[in-house]
Structure formats: C-alpha cells, structure tokens
Amino acid sequence: MSILIILAEVSLVIFVFLLLNWLVSKLFKLFTKTSILKSEDRSIKTLRRNITGLLLLACLVSCILIVGANGYLIYRGENLQQYTIAMLERIPPGFWITLGIGIAQSIGTFMLAAIALKFLKYWLKVASTSAKNLEKNTADDESIDAFFNALYHRISGGIWLWAVILCAQFLKLPATVSEYLYIALRIYLIIAVGLLILKAVAAVVDFLDALSVRYSNPDNLLRFYDRLRHLIPFLKRCLEFVIYVCMATLVIQQVQLIANIAAFGPRIIKIIGIIFISRVLFEVAYLLVEEVLFKDRNLSDIQISRRLTLVPLFRSFLQYFVYFAAIISILYTLDIDPTPILAGAGIVGIAVGLGAQTLINDIVCGFFILFENYYLVGDYIEAGKAEEKVVEGIVEAIELRTTRIRHPNGQLQIIRNGDIGPITNYSKQYIFAVVEVGVPYNSNLAHVYKVIEEVGQQLKTNDPDVLEGTQIDGVESLGESNLLLRTLTKVKPGKHLQIQRVLRKIFTDALLREGIVIPIRAESAEG
Template identity: 45%
Template sequence: MINFYNLSVVFAELFIVLVIFIVLQWLLNWVFKKSHHLSWLKDKKSQINNIRKISKKILAFVWLILSLAIILFNVFLIYRGEQNLPQYTLELFQNIPKQLWQTILYGIFITGGLIIITLTISRYLDPLLKNAGKQVKDFAVFAKLTSVYDQTDTFLEKAKFHFTNILWLVTLYLSGYFFKLPPTGLNYLQILLIGYLIIAFSILILQAATAIIDSLDNLVESHFKPGTLVYRYYSNLKHLVPFAKRCLEAVIYVNMVTQVIGLIQTITGFANIGEKLVNLIVIILLSRVFIELAQLLLEEVMLTDQDLSETQKQRRMTITPLLQSLSKYLIYFGAGVWILDVFEIDPTPILAAAGLLGLAVGLGAQNLINDMVSGFFILFENYYLVGDFIETGDASGVVEAIELRTTRIRHPNGQVYIIRNGNIEEVVNYSRDYIYAVVDIPISYEANVKKIYGILQQVSEDLQANHPEVLEPIDFNGIEEFTPSHMTIRTMTKLRPTSNPRGIHDEIQGVVRDMIKAAFDQAGIPPLLPQRIIRFKSPEDSKINLLKPDDQSVI
C-alpha cells in the first residue's frame, strides 16, 4: 500500500506540473492575442508569431526536463526506502534556504530569456549571412576572385553552424553563472566554450586563407602577361603554392591544438611543443621560398644581360648552377642552425663535431677531394663550358652541367654520360673559336674534275647564304687520295661553334653532303658504284702480262 501511495504521489506531482504549464501556455497565448490589438505592434505580427512559437517550445522543453527530474528524484527516494514521499519532500523544500529559491527562480528567468535571445539571433542569422555572402560574391566577381566566389556558400554554411553552436555554448555558460554553479563547473564550461571558439575560428580561417590563396593564384595568371617580371617570378614560384597551403594548414592545426591544450592547466607544459612545431614549419616554408628566390635572382643577374658575348653567356651558364647550389646549401645550413636554436639546442658543439668529422672524412675521401679540385680547375681554366660539344674518353656530346664532382654530357643519341671530374684526362673541345666540317667526296677516274670543282663552288656559295654559322667558303684543294677504285676530294668548311645537340660540325657535314648529292644529280654526274677488278691468268701462257688492259675484265 505504501508503494502504491508513493506512486500516486509521483503522478500527482506530475499532474500538478502539467496543469501549471498548461495554465502558463494559456496565459502566454492570451498575452500574444492581446498584443495583436495594439496599434504599435500591428506591423510586427510575423515577429510576434515567431516569438510565440519559440516560447511554446521553451515551455515544452522546461516541462519535459522538470518532469524527468521529478520522476528521477522520486525513484531515487523510493529506492532508498523512503516511506512517506510527501512528508520527506515537504521537509526537504522547507530546509532549502530562501536565497537558493531566489537563485533558482532568477536563473530560470534569465535562462529563458537567454534561450529566447539565442533562438531569435539564430533565426535572423541566416538572412544576415546570405546578404553578406551576396556582397562577397559581388566583390569576387568584380575582382575576378573565382575561388572566393566558388567557396563563399560553403564557408557561410560552416560559419552559420559554428556560430550557432557558439551561441548555445554562451547561453549554457551564462546560465551556469546565473545559477551560481561551483567555480569548478564554471571553469569547465569556460574551457569548453573557449576551446570550441579556437577550433571553429581555426577551421574558418583555414578555409578563408585557402580560398584567398587560390584566388590570388588565378588573379596573377589572368592579369599579368607572359614575359613580364611578375609573371616570370611567379611562374617559377607557382609550384610552391600547394606546399605553402599544406604548411599553412599544419601551422593552423598545430596552433589550434596548442591553444586548446593550453586551456588545460594540468598539461600546460606540453603546449610549448606546439609553438616550436609552428616555428619549425615556418622555417621550412621560408627556406624553400628563399631557395627559389635566390635561384631566380641569380638567373636574373647572371643570364638576362643582352649585351653579353656568346662565350660570356656560356661561362655564366656554367657558373650559375654552381652558385645556385651553393646558395641552396647555405640556406639549408642557416635553416638548420635556426631550427636548433628554436629547440634550445646549442649549435656550437654540433658545428665543432661536424668540422672534425668533415676533416676526418676529407682525409679518407681522397677521390672526392680530387674530383672537387679537378672541377675547380675545369671551371677556372675554362677547359669547357655548358653548351660545348666535347669528347673525352668514350663519351662525346654536349655539356649539360658542370658540378663540383661530376660533369654531365648528353650524347647526340640521347644518353647521358656522368663522369667524375677526377677521371677527365684528355678533352677534345669542338666549340672553341672555330671548327671544320670535313666531307670526303669519292669520284671515279672518268669524272671531269674541273666540272666538279665548279659545282662545289656553287654549293659553297649557297651554303654561306643559308647558314650564318659558316665563316668561310668551302675549301677543296685538289684531290686528296687515290685508291684502286676511285679518287677522293676532301672539302673543309670553317664554322662558328654554336650550341647543338649533334655538334655544329656534324650537322653541317650532313647539310654539305645533301647539297653535293643534289648538285651532282642536277649536273648528271652518276653516283660512284662499288667496283671490283678481277684479273684472269691463262693456264696455257704462264708469262701473261697482267698489266695489259686487254687482259682485264671489270665487273
């Protein structure tokens, strides 16, 4: 009977709460209906209806929470063995100080107002953000910021989501403050609010920065023509844009985690690591940018002068890669020292140990030192330059790069020879001062030599007219050689060395052969066919004279 009595008390309490909230709901509807008759509120019917709907939702929410609290509280009392719930509840309420009741009522009143304000702001937030988005899109169209235009809607959706959550967290924190929660509880609510603020703003800043970077990328490509200084610099730095975005993302996330960890005092010591990681990422990004800028500046200073001679250009093309490599290593070295300083590591002992280690390695790596010394001599004694056609050992082709340790040579067939500078002993350079294109012309003994000389003279004139690298007319000083089957006329064409994958002498030799073949065909001179002379000895006459023309047959 006692349990049934207690249950009936619980239902009675729930019924009383329900009646109270029904009365409140009726009073609320009556107040809003009366407000429609007020002249100064006739133009705000839609806003009043919205407030009425919000108020109904708040009342329903409070009724649900209060009913659950009554049920849970009475179940706890029944489980603990209380026999008279009304008496115990009455005594409990009588023992509650009046100040606490005032605090609860005041907190409920303030919380209700905060909820109404939050819902109202949330309702008006959407049109406000849409208007702001329209303004941003109009500016993006005007400034031709395509990425900003494309990502505006996504950004505003995320901004609305995070801003709404921030409003509810602020409401929760203020409610706890007005309900006079213990300092520990308020501290946890504050950590939750500030932590979410840091995360939300970090995500929004990252998305906005990414859109701005992409838009600036498109802006530079659309507004600056190829060949301009800005376009030339940016085209060489463009490949760093994805790397820069990844570094920016890492910096924002590391900073976000650092700030959130810093809110928790028990692990504040770990927050210093985040600051060091941010500095590390910034140093890596700056070193990459400085390397690219240093290489571009060296190219601008060394290679863009139009008044240089061909030899000076080749020398600068040879030295520029070395200076670029040296600047790159210097920047890496400086970045390494900076990183050590960020992590509070004294670089002096490390540099001293590295010097001793380098000395030990240098004493043992004689081949390395030999290659580097030979590389310096090749550069400063001007044995060959980048673009020269050389031959050394089994390698021949155009010099692509001269480094401190190796030389790269591109063969006309495409393969690359990488040769240690210390192994280069003899060099044949086809690109110094001048070079001869030598072509041997076989002719038959029956050919008219004077007629061929005239044809070669005409070929020489045509060759000089069409090829500016030809310095002098073709030199052909008589017959070079007699063979049993033909005669040979050697032609020599003096050429100005130019950069050519095959070597200019090899290319002009092919041109001369083509021109001579075409001239011979036009003059009706037949090609020289292979011949073999066979002499037969008669068995009847062993004393036959093999030198008589009558006794020979030509096949």
C-alpha cells in the same frame, strides 16, 4: 498513488537523460563540422556512441535504484506520498523559485540563440550574394558559398556553447561545470577562428598572386615575380603550419595540466620563419646572380657559356651557405650552443677527408676543368678513355664533383670529374663538318668539284653557322664501283652534326640535278 509517484520520478530521470543526450549530440555535431576533425569522423562517431551508452546505462541504473528504493519504503510500510512530501518540504522554498527562474531563463536563452541564428543565417546569405555580385565571376561562387557556410557553422557553434554556459549559471550548477564549459568555448573559438584565418590567408595570397601576375611588366620589379612564383605553394604551407602551431599553442594554454608545453610554440614558429626566409633568400640571391651575370645583352657565345658554367657553382655555394646559416639559427632558437657541435663536426670532417680521397680528387679536377677552360656549359665534347665507355654530348652543368652531359639521343650522362679522362672538345673556335660523297668512276671530277663548291658557298651565304665554303679534300678511297670524295666545311663549334645532315641532302640534290648518279654503297645495300 505510490505507482504515480514512482512513474513521475522515473520520468524525471528519463527527461534529464534525454536533455543530456541532446546536448552531447549538439556538441559532437559541432566537432564533426570542424574541418580539422573531419578525417577522424569515424573515431568521433565511436566516442559519441560510447558516451550515449554510458548515459543510457546511468539512466537505467538510476531508474532501477529509484524503483528499488521506493519498493523498499513500501515494504517497510512507509506512506510513499507522505515520505516524498516530507522530503520536498525539507528543501528550502527559495531553491524551487531559483530553479524555476533558471529553467525559464534557460528556455529563453535557447530561444534567443535560435532567433539570433535565424537572423545570422539571413544576413550571411545576403553577404554571400553581395560578394558573388561584386566578384562577377561564377567560377568563384562555390568557394564563396563554402566560406560563408563555414562562417555560419563556426558562429552558430560558439552561440550554442555560450547558451549552454549561461544555462549552467542560471541553473546554479557547480562552478566547476561552468569553468570547464568556458574552457571548451575558448578552445572551440580558437579552432574556429584559426580555420577561418587559414581560409582568409589562402584567399589573400591567391589574390595578391593574381594581382602580381596582372601588373608585372619588364619595366618594374614585378618582372622577377614569374621566376619566384614557384615559392607561392611553399609560402602557403609555411603559413598553414604557423596558424596550426598558434592554434595548438593557444589550445594548450587553456589546459593547466599541459600549459607549460605551450612555451615551445613561439620557437616552432621562429623555426618555420627561418626555414622560409632561408629559402626565399637563396632564391632571391640566385636570381640576382643570374641578373648580374646576364644583364649585358651583347655577350658573345663564349662569354655566355662561361657564365652558364659559373651559375651552377654559385648556386651550390649559395645553397650550402644559406642552409648552414639556417641550421645555426635554428640551433640558437632551440637554446643549443652550436660551438661544440661545429668543433666535433670539424674533427669528423678531417677524419672523413683523409679517407675520402676520391671526393677530394673529383673536386680538385672540377676546379682545374674550370680554371684551365677545358670545356664550358653548352660545349659538345667526348670524354673518357678508349678502353672504357666514351661519353659524348652537350655539357649541361659542371658541378663540384660531377659533370652532366646530354647525349644526342637524349640520355643524361653523369661522370665524375676525377674520371673524365681525355677530352675532345668540338666547340672551340671552329670545327669541320666532314661529309663523304660517292660518285661513279666515269664522272667528270672537275665538274663534280665545281658543283659541290658552289653548293657549299650558297650554304655559307644562307646559314650563319657556316664560317667558310665547302672545300674538297680529295679522293678518300677507291671503291669497287665508285670514288669516295671527302669534303670539309668550316662551321661554328658544336654545329657539325647539324650541318653534316644538311650537306648530305643538298649534295645529293645538286648532283642528281646535274645527272650524276650517286652509287649505292655495298654496306648500305646489305643493310
């Protein structure tokens, strides 16, 4: 009989261990299903194994203590059965009734939770099917299923945690256990609801984005949406940060030990809002500047070039102003008075300005370039001193310190305004496309002149970039086997290279049709 009593007590301890291990396993499964903790899956599994090991060790120690204590009682000559009955009789009868009712209520609670989850799974499956039928788009089926699966896991986790709390109350466990379980439930619900809101917000933003694209047209305000659409990923990131900060703030508030840190949550949200609003204000203001400058569709080429030159400057000034205002607002949000900082920055700025003469020189030269109209965006220029590397190409931007020039071969050349040097602008009013044509010595020059002028006049009629017909400047040089004629064609600024290529081809074709053989130059033959 003593052995049976010892086995019963050991079996009870093992049962309690198995029950606790099952509850811990359920809790860790809920954590691993939370997307925010999936990246820490290995750490969670390690923690789970450690807790299981501690429970197993406690179970073994308890079993050894039970066997040792009962063995000691037997050694003393105690009747183990009578001793056990006497101990049980000391426990009030109401305790066993309460325990039995608590166990029955706990079993019923778990059964009701399981039944509720079955119904929940069925109705969520019906809702998922209805949503897919409503969308009528098989491409979204996977995302819809993922959303409803996530919703099911979040609700099921909350139901099981609530069932555990009820069981703790039914079994009359210490109030501290219920209190900590309530804290765990609130934290779980905060994280679960936050992640669902995150998914819902992303879906709403994508839906509104699709609607805006669909209904945008040149007659309403949505015509600007396509130029502001690149802000959508930035909006999503800001909303994600706001939701994560709200979740973290609410979670911290549940833990009394660190609840004071939660006061920083609203400030962080304000800072995120300031950053987002400043970015949007900058983009909208820049868009309005472009809209005002280019609203008139009847602008001349020179007016367009001048306004294209001003746009980057407006953008730079606007960017500095908006970001400066954002920094000041962030400092006020953090309860930091920016006045001493600005005063210190002013003193430092003066000291730096005295030493940064090159920077000041670049900025001043940039203003002179703009005000004296040396060149504009879109002009084809050559810049630089003869003894140094000459930069040439199309001006892409004139900024406070530098000028960006795109070479005809595609390289982007950036030169400081203070080092721009002498400037040759090929885009002022007009330019000559100069083409040299070689003809044999025995050619009838009058006939050659006539052919070239007729071809040049025809090109003027067909090409709007040609301002005047081709003129023969005369014989440029006398070669060993040919005469070199120099031709001038007046074209629009910046079009000389293109027209030169066209003229070489049509001159060659026209002279060959007239039976005039174009000699091969000596340098060409050597190449």
